[in-house]
Amino acid sequence: MNTKYIDLINQSFYFPQDEFKLRNKTLEFHDINLMKLIEEYGAPLKFTYLPQISNNISRAKGWFAKAIEKNDYKGKYNYCYCTKSSHFKHVLNEALKNDIHIETSSAFDIDIVENLKKEGKISNDTFVISNGFKRAQYVTNIARLINGGHKNCVPIIDNYEEIDLLSEEIEGKYSIGIRIASEEEPKFEFYTSRLGIGYKNIVPFYNRQIKDNDRVELKMLHFFINTGIRDNAYYWNELLKCLKVYTSLKKVCPTLDSLNIGGGFPIKNSLAFEFDYEYMVDEILNQIKTICEEEEVDVPNIFTEFGSFTVGESGGAIYEVLYQKQQNDREKWNMINSSFITTLPDTWAINKRFVMLPINRWHESYERVLLGGLTCDSDDYYNSEQHMNAIYLPKYNKDKPLYIGFFNTGAYQETIGGFGGLQHCLIPTPKHILIDRDEDGNIVTKLFSEQQKSEDLLKILGYNE
Structure with a gap:
């Protein structure tokens, strides 16, 4: 028996x-x-x-490299680690062996970045994508990093006041991104993410505060949804809305050259787990390329911010x-x-x-x-x-x-x-x-x-x- x-x-x-x-x-x-x-x-x-941290980073880089080649995609791919998933030094040390970049969420994250720079684990070529609602200390720390020569620190604008706050402390010209306030799933308790700026408001915001601002250069549009990357109608619909914003913004903003699709790759949660990562990456790049060709704009460089997938x-x-x-x-x-x-x-x-x-x-x-x-x-x-x-x-x-x-x-x-x-x-x-x-x-x-x-x-x- x-x-x-x-x-x-x-x-x-x-x-x-x-x-x-x-x-x-x-x-x-x-x-x-x-x-x-x-x-x-x-x-x-x-x-x-x-070793599993490096293994998962290598897997993701491989999927994107394969999809870029298959789709003859002209943009570059940049893998960022979302530090809030695990801030431990042993995790960052392992992840940074793999030529990756960093995404931060709060003021003390910048202190960690500066510590890693002193140890030679990252350089001024490393992108530091600074997300989150920026209180005074976070703004000060971002400014300190940029003023110290780290021009690849890209604060992602979360609300209408942040550009003025950053400009008060950053010396000279600096790059920014804008986060899209995505629509949540119908079953969610609220309709729109508290993070970022609404779809319809982004182009007007650019025209009002960025277009004629000699201090600021818009480089990135940031897109992330709470449920992560899933092969369902909700994800593809939100990605399509994001791409419409990107192409509209690109037509009036020549400096815009990057799309950050955030994180959200699922990790194995049972012995029966199945997820076709390779298909999802291929289809995402295919959708981006198709929409950009229809709108006659150049495809963006792609950034991802995998946290749980990196370390989970x-x-x-x-x-x-x-x-x-x-x-x-x-x-x-x-x-x-x-x-x-x-x-x-x-x-x-x-x-x-x-x-x-x-x-x-x-x-x-x-x-x-x-x-x-x-x-x-x-x-x-x-x-x-x-x-x-x-x-x-x-x-x-x-x-x-x-x-x-x-x-x-x-x-x-x-x-x-x-x-x-x-x-x-x-x-x-x-x-x-x-x-x-x-x-x-x-x-x-x-x-x-x-x-x-x-x-x-x-x-x-x-x-x-």
């Missing part, structure tokens, strides 16, 4: 997959021996597999099942030795799914369960709604430890969870491991941060001064 967990997986998915396979009856992720990692560092733990698939979290609570005839709660609210906040904040698999005991019988965290909060759980299908795991046995992994968690979770700070119910932040490969391809691990201790939290709270 096929009653083991491995049988369930084989019946439900194509397995093994590129990054997941079994060796000695335990799960490996990119050939990383996860049980060995647990034995060395314990659980709970979080990890970052650095490099991350993982491992927990131990501490105990099982049978709450009624149907519900079995497997309690993990950490918290979903604090370590994977997107699982409860936006019902985000991650790839979830047991690390060990694949060749034992399984059961349907719910997963609960340690906090005394009713929302601290991960269930079949997030997981789409019911959660099945090897049967709980108090004499046989069960470890489970959540994979592709590398984007946003640390910053949203408040890395190194206070956590709900004072649940400590788990230790974090960096995983890399040496010149011979061997796995190398390094402890990035220890699990929080009581004294760390007491100090923040003012008890230990």
